[in-house]
Amino acid sequence: MSNPPDITTGELEAPASKTEANAPASTGADERRAVHDLWLSGTEAPTTAGRFTDEGAQEMLDDETPEALAQQRGTAVVDDYVSDDLATGDETQILNMGPQHPATHGVLRLQVELEGEIVRRVKPIIGYLHTGMERTAEVLTYMQGPTNVTRMDYLSPFHNELCFSLATETLLGIDVPPRAEVIRVMMSELNRVASHLLWAATTGFDIGALSMMIYGWRERELCLEFFEKLTGLRMNHNYIRPGGVSADLHDGWEDDLEALITGVEKGLVEYEDLLMGNPIFLERTKGVGYITPEECLAYGVTGPVARASGIDWDLRRDMPYSGFEEYEFDVPVTSNGDVFDRFLVRFEEVRQSLRIVRQAADRMPDGDWRTEDRKVTPPPRARIDQSMEALIHHFKIMTEGFKVPAGETYQAVESSRGELGMYMVSNGTAKPWRLHVRAPSFAHVQALPTMLTDSLVADTIATLASVDPVLGDVDR
Amino acid sequence: MTDSVIGALQEAFPDAEFSEPHGQEVVSVPPTALVGLVAAARDAGFDCFIDLCAVDYLTRDPRFEVVVNLLSMGLKRRLRIRVGVPASDPVVPSITPVFAGANFFEREAWDLLGVRFEGHPDLTRILLPDDWEGHPLRKDVPVGSVPVQFKGSPKA
Amino acid sequence: MARPSQPGGFITTVLDKVAGWAQTRSMWPANFGLACCAIEMMATGAAHNDLARFGMEVFRASPRQADLMIVAGRVSQKMAPVLRQVYDQMAEPKWVISMGACASTGGMFNNYALVQGVDQVVPVDVYVPGCPPGPQGLMHGILTLHGMVQRGESRGVAV
Numbered sequence: 001m002s003n004p005p006d007i008t009t010g011e012l013e014a015p016a017s018k019t020e021a022n023a024p025a026s027t028g029a030d031e032r033r034a035v036h037d038l039w040l041s042g043t044e045a046p047t048t049a050g051r052f053t054d055e056g057a058q059e060m061l062d063d064e065t066p067e068a069l070a071q072q073r074g075t076a077v078v079d080d081y082v083s084d085d086l087a088t089g090d091e092t093q094i095l096n097m098g099p100q101h102p103a104t105h106g107v108l109r110l111q112v113e114l115e116g117e118i119v120r121r122v123k124p125i126i127g128y129l130h131t132g133m134e135r136t137a138e139v140l141t142y143m144q145g146p147t148n149v150t151r152m153d154y155l156s157p158f159h160n161e162l163c164f165s166l167a168t169e170t171l172l173g174i175d176v177p178p179r180a181e182v183i184r185v186m187m188s189e190l191n192r193v194a195s196h197l198l199w200a201a202t203t204g205f206d207i208g209a210l211s212m213m214i215y216g217w218r219e220r221e222l223c224l225e226f227f228e229k230l231t232g233l234r235m236n237h238n239y240i241r242p243g244g245v246s247a248d249l250h251d252g253w254e255d256d257l258e259a260l261i262t263g264v265e266k267g268l269v270e271y272e273d274l275l276m277g278n279p280i281f282l283e284r285t286k287g288v289g290y291i292t293p294e295e296c297l298a299y300g301v302t303g304p305v306a307r308a309s310g311i312d313w314d315l316r317r318d319m320p321y322s323g324f325e326e327y328e329f330d331v332p333v334t335s336n337g338d339v340f341d342r343f344l345v346r347f348e349e350v351r352q353s354l355r356i357v358r359q360a361a362d363r364m365p366d367g368d369w370r371t372e373d374r375k376v377t378p379p380p381r382a383r384i385d386q387s388m389e390a391l392i393h394h395f396k397i398m399t400e401g402f403k404v405p406a407g408e409t410y411q412a413v414e415s416s417r418g419e420l421g422m423y424m425v426s427n428g429t430a431k432p433w434r435l436h437v438r439a440p441s442f443a444h445v446q447a448l449p450t451m452l453t454d455s456l457v458a459d460t461i462a463t464l465a466s467v468d469p470v471l472g473d474v475d476r
Numbered sequence: 477m478t479d480s481v482i483g484a485l486q487e488a489f490p491d492a493e494f495s496e497p498h499g500q501e502v503v504s505v506p507p508t509a510l511v512g513l514v515a516a517a518r519d520a521g522f523d524c525f526i527d528l529c530a531v532d533y534l535t536r537d538p539r540f541e542v543v544v545n546l547l548s549m550g551l552k553r554r555l556r557i558r559v560g561v562p563a564s565d566p567v568v569p570s571i572t573p574v575f576a577g578a579n580f581f582e583r584e585a586w587d588l589l590g591v592r593f594e595g596h597p598d599l600t601r602i603l604l605p606d607d608w609e610g611h612p613l614r615k616d617v618p619v620g621s622v623p624v625q626f627k628g629s630p631k632a
Numbered sequence: 633m634a635r636p637s638q639p640g641g642f643i644t645t646v647l648d649k650v651a652g653w654a655q656t657r658s659m660w661p662a663n664f665g666l667a668c669c670a671i672e673m674m675a676t677g678a679a680h681n682d683l684a685r686f687g688m689e690v691f692r693a694s695p696r697q698a699d700l701m702i703v704a705g706r707v708s709q710k711m712a713p714v715l716r717q718v719y720d721q722m723a724e725p726k727w728v729i730s731m732g733a734c735a736s737t738g739g740m741f742n743n744y745a746l747v748q749g750v751d752q753v754v755p756v757d758v759y760v761p762g763c764p765p766g767p768q769g770l771m772h773g774i775l776t777l778h779g780m781v782q783r784g785e786s787r788g789v790a791v
Contacts, residue, residue, distance in 0.1 A: 099711065100718050102663050102693040106670070107711060127603040128711040129667055132620075132745030134588070135613055139743075147740065154668035170498050198671070217678030224675075234675075235668055235764055297549075299577035300525045313549045409498050410527075410545055410556060423543060425531055436529040438545065446580040472667050475603055475708070604745075605710045612744050620744030 092120060097460075099128045105202065105464065106471030108445065117456050122449040129475040137435040141401025142168050145432070147238045149422075152437060153473040154235060155198055158184075158191040159415035161240035164435075166321060167411035167424040168242035171404045174376060179367040180244035181323045186360035187230075187239065188322075188413070189353040193264060194223035195416035196346045196353075200271060203343075203465040207284050209275065219267035222260045229256065243377040244370025257361055261354050268350060275343070285340040289451045289463030292337065299450070300443040303418025304345045305467055309337035315414035322413075327356050339466040376402050401430035410438075417441055417468055441473035481520050481551065489513055502556045507542075507568045510559050514544060514571045522546035522555050528571070528581035530561075530589040534615040539563035540591050544571065544578075561591055570596040588613040648784050655699070655725060655788070656778040658687035662698030662722060664715070666705025669732035672764040673704045681767035686774065695721040699788070700777070701754070702770075706734035707747045719754045725788025727781070729773055730756045733763045757786050 098109040107128035113121035136148050149164045150157040162184055169176065176184075201216020224234045229250050231237035239246050275281050296306045306313060314331040316324040332348035334341040370377045378397050379390035396402075406428040412421035418440030427433040444467045451463050482494060482501065492513065493504040505513050527545035538560035546555045561568055570593035571578045582593040583602040590611035593599055601608060610617060665673050677683045677691065692698040695718045707715055719728070730750050733739035736759040738748030747753060757780065760773035780786040 099714055100664060100695075102691070107666055107714075127601075127605070128708060128714070129706065130603040130708045130710065130745050131667075131706055131741050132612065132743040133741070135619055135745075136741055136743050139619055151668055154671060202674075213674075214679045217675060217680065221675070221678075221680045234766055235671060295576075297524045298575055300527075300575075301577075302524075311549070318549070318552055407497055408502075410500060410554070412526075419526065419547075421527060421545070423527065423529060423545070434531045436527070436531070436543075438527040438529075442580060442584075443577055446577060608709075619742075621742040622738070622748050624742065 091115075095457075105469055106474075108464075108469065108471055108474070110448075110460070110464075112452075112457070112460065114457060117458075119452050119455055119457060119460060122452045122460075124445050124448055126445060126471070126474050129471045131472075131476060133476045134435055134437065137432055139431065141430050142242055142404055142432065143397060143401050145435075146241055147236075149435075149437070150236045150238055151472060152439065152476055153415060153417065153420065153441070153470050155195045155470050156188075156191050156416045156420075157236050158188045158240060159413055159420055161238065162188055162322065163411055163413045163415075163420055163422045164424075165240050165242045166413070167409050167422045168404060170409045170411060171407050171424065171426050172242065172376065172402075173405070174243065174371055174373055176244045176371055177368045178323075178365045180369045180371075182360050182364050183245050183249065183369060184240055184322055185324065185327070186357055186364075187227075187245075189356045189360070190223055190226065190260075192353045192416045193350050193357075194220050194227075196350050197223070197264070197267075199346060199416075199468050200343075203462075203468075204271075204275065206461050206465040207281065209278070209281065212271070212274070215267065215271065215274070219264050222263045226253075226256050226260055229253075241370075243373065244368070246370075248369045249364075254361060257357065261357065264350070264354060268347060272347065282340065284458070284462055285343065285466075286336075286338055288339045288455065288459045289466055290337050291447060291451045295447065295450050299447040301418065301447050302443075303414070303416070303440055304342055304349065305418065305444060307331065307333045308341035308345045310335040315412055315419060319412070321411075327359050329353075329356050339462050342466045403428060403430050404432075412438070415440060417470065417473065418444065420473075437476055439473040439476060441469040441471070445469050445474050481553075484520060485513070485516060488516055500554065500556060502558060504558045504560070507559050507561060510542075510544075510557070511569050511571055511574060513557060514546070514574045517546055517555055517557070518574060520548075521551050522548040522553075524549055525575035525577040526554070528578050528585065530585040530591045532589055532613065532615045537562065540566055540589065542568050542585065542591060566590060567592045567594055569594050572596055587611070590614060649782070652782040652784055656686075656781050659699045659727070659778070659781075660690055660692050660697065661688055662695045662701045662718065663691045663693050664701050664703055664718065666703070666707065666711070667734070669704035669735070669764040672767060673702060673731065673770060676767040676770045681771060683771075683774075686778070688774070695719075696723060698722055699725065700727050700729065702729045702731050703735045703750045703754070703756075704731040706732075706739060706741060707750050707753070708745055709747060712747050712753050715750065716753050727757045727777055727786060727788050728754050729758045729760060729770075729777060731760045731762075731770055731773065732765055733761060736761065739763060 092113050092115045095112045095114055096109065097112060099107040109125040109128065111123045111125060112119055133148055133152055137145060140148055145164050145168070146161040149160045152160050197216050197220040201213045204212025204216065227237060228234050230253070231239040231247070291301065291305070291309055293309050293311050296309055296311055302313065310333060312331065312333045317331055329352045332345045332352070334344055374393045378394050383390040384394055404426045406426055408425045410421055410423045412419050419438070420440055421438035423436040423438065424432055425434040448464065448467065452460055485503070486492065486494060489505060489509055491506065492509065495502045503513065524547040526547045529543050531541045531543060533539055533541060540561040540563065542559045542561055544557040559568060568591060570582055572582065573595070579597070580602060582596050583599060585591050586593060586599050587601045587603050588611055612620065675681065677689050683689045701719060701722060703715065730736045734741060734746065735750045738746050742748065750756060758773045758777045760769055762769045781788065
């Protein structure tokens with residue numbers, strides 16, 4: 001069919017020849033053509049606004065060659081029934097995964113161009129959880145900052161709070177007491193344990209080991225119970241604050257910790273038994289999702305993913321903060337860079353974290369759990385009734401907030417995902433001028449196309465799960 | 477600075493200013509020298525790309541600042557590069573030819589603050605919806621809060 | 633916008649009661665975990681606080697097979713159309729639980745990026761407060777919804 005019938009004038013017969021209808025001589029034909037084109041393609045013509053490249057606004061575009069468009073409109077003359085594309089088998093399909101998807105670890109959207117089962121192109125589209133936290137941080141005081149920041153990487157809330165508190169303390173130029181430092185180390189390592197347990201649960205679930213979900217959560221509940229006894233909340237604790245921590249360790253914490261460590265170590269043995277010997281698991285994880293060390297450096301991939309690729313780098317050992325140089329622990333590094341290695345690295349990291357927790361519990365010094373500087377830390381509640389000064393300090397800190405000297409700093413911690421950094425700019429007032437969070441998952445999602453190109457569709461899920469992106473981190 | 481790495485960079489880029497706030501090494505350069513400095517830093521050992529962000533200083537000229545953070549695992553050091561960007565022409569050359577990982581970070585700086593990166597392969601919005609108007613992290617844009625219905629609370 | 637009450641609902645027949653009883657017995661949730669609340673939702677489904685005793689441990693990925701949408705987490709402006717689309721794809725009767733402070737009112741993030749309360753997009757039956765609500769809180773919300781359905785206060789269909 002060369003030319004569709006003219007709808008506006010009611011003629012059912014097509015014009016005699018193509019060239020006649022396309023002749024630009026009469027404006028009537030042009031108008032009818034325009035109306036007809038609109039009727040065919042719909043009223044949603046693709047706009048060119050906001051498109052800087054042919055990659056499109058935020059989505060991948062189909063092949064938009066004039067031949068394809070002409071074929072769609074019915075204006076092309078097709079001689080063969082079988083087109084060239086079908087003959088060579090080059091036909092690709094764009095598949096959309098997410099944002100509502102059981103296996104994307106949150107609201108990540110992946111547009112995947114498939115050729116059969118092989119992935120040719122991947123475009124991650126993020127922003128479905130954008131919360132404007134960096135803007136909110138400019139509206140909250142430094143004291144309220146941890147409540148905002150802790151909800152970014154919601155699986156490692158202590159790491160977010162620790163990074164924020166360390167950055168604030170650098171700008172303030174204060175130190176925290178030794179007990180607070182040891183408590184901070186202990187809690188962030190316990191957080192790493194809880195985060196990796198959840199990762200193992202959800203990744204096992206995605207790969208197909210459905211019972212991993214239940215097993216992983218069983219051990220994680222031990223950690224969450226400890227967190228709840230200490231901080232009051234199971235998640236998003238707002239516990240590590242500038243100046244120290246918000247409350248002292250609860251009575252009987254040593255016994256709770258001992259039970260926790262024993263329970264988790266027993267669980268780890270069980271997971272390794274269940275997973276590491278299973279041939280299906282090995283098939284799905286070995287050789288899958290590979291990234292080279294050079295690509296890791298170029299994309300800023302750090303943490304367990306980089307360590308599984310052979311990059312021997314851990315901020316706790318190489319650029320220590322918060323007293324980490326005083327603890328003895330190993331940093332697991334493997335060289336294959338695939339999903340299986342990331343399992344090995346993370347399981348070993350859990351063991352090493354428990355080792356650090358034991359050392360921290362053994363060496364827990366006595367003393368105050370927050371700095372004495374009353375301009376930064378609110379006074380104990382009992383003193384407010386007794387001292388006018390304490391009342392004034394409490395009032396000023398809670399309403400106005402403490403002022404931080406002007407300056408800028410970048411503070412990084414080794415979170416469960418990689419290097420979590422905060423670039424904080426202060427202008428001398430009680431609220432940050434700018435807080436930019438360098439989220440590890442943001443860089444990892446960017447590196448996904450590198451890991452996924454020319455792999456199979458099923459490997460997409462396994463690789464994505466092994467990279468452990470947390471969308472709160474990615475989108476902030 | 478008597479350090480050899482910083483000294484070499486200082487020689488190669490004479491109009492760069494070096495400072496060390498809170499013990500962290502910071503270099504300030506004009507926008508034209510950015511790509512060259514980043515490439516030179518990468519060759520000098522700062523081969524891990526960490527961060528790129530933009531800051532809006534509102535009352536200062538140049539109004540915006542693009543901050544690049546690099547890490548050297550071999551030397552165990554960080555380097556921070558700051559580039560002042562005027563409000564009248566907020567364009568900075570993109571460093572994606574040097575570090576592929578700057579891609580998403582530059583898109584975020586464009587999306588939230590409106591700083592354009594010349595030479596970026598796909599400078600579109602990344603965190604906000606496609607059809608969003610404006611750049612919300614700029615200081616002259618209000619936070620966008622809705623009034624909470626408590627007695628006597630101030631309006632947003 | 634809360635779900636409006638049923639017309640003529642003061643007379644509930646035995647059949648309605650039976651239908652309500654049946655609907656609560658195995659109300660499958662749709663997978664709509666967004667942020668931190670999703671972790672607590674998963675914890676509610678895990679072994680320690682077991683959702684399977686209500687027949688609800690199967691979180692259906694496809695909204696066509698789900699009865700209940702637990703909006704767990706903060707809904708950004710970009711996600712709101714997706715939320716509405718998933719809600720529209722669910723077959724009636726369908727219910728919505730808004731879990732957490734961010735889903736109910738926008739939470740602590742009173743800014744440009746979030747929808748200030750998911751009830752601006754979908755009709756909500758039960759709001760569960762908390763940041764995040766623990767598994768006990770979510771279970772209380774789910775059981776409240778079960779009670780409402782059993783008593784006929786919420787038929788799950790658009791009036």
